[in-house]
Amino acid sequence: EETPIRTKRPFPVREDLNKKFAIWFGDITQLRCDAIVNSTNETMTSRQGTAGKILEAAGPELQRDLPQVDPCKTGECRMTRGYRLPAKYVFVR
Numbered sequence: 001e002e003t004p005i006r007t008k009r010p011f012p013v014r015e016d017l018n019k020k021f022a023i024w025f026g027d028i029t030q031l032r033c034d035a036i037v038n039s040t041n042e043t044m045t046s047r048q049g050t051a052g053k054i055l056e057a058a059g060p061e062l063q064r065d066l067p068q069v070d071p072c073k074t075g076e077c078r079m080t081r082g083y084r085l086p087a088k089y090v091f092v093r
Contacts, residue, residue: 029057032086035079039093059084066092 028036028050038054047055055063061083069078069092077093 027053029053029085034087035089035091036085036087037077037091037093054085054090057085058082058090062090
């Protein structure tokens with residue numbers, strides 16, 4: 001049997017927001033944008049995965065700043081400078 005095609009969307013479409021956001025797949029450390037989000041490790045202490053790539057690409061300045069960043073509760077984030085990244089800022093959650 002074929003899976004039925006969904007005709008009704010679970011959330012309303014907002015064309016104004018669709019023009020502002022995009023889904024992108026690739027190396028996050030290469031994005032030239034205002035901010036990137038590290039969503040894989042709350043404290044960015046891991047040297048693996050996305051957090052490790054961000055730490056390596058941003059340089060030692062980001063690692064020195066991280067202990068100064070207040071801890072986040074679930075659902076919150078903190079902003080740091082991007083340092084050597086093409087992105088201006090990194091959101092740490």
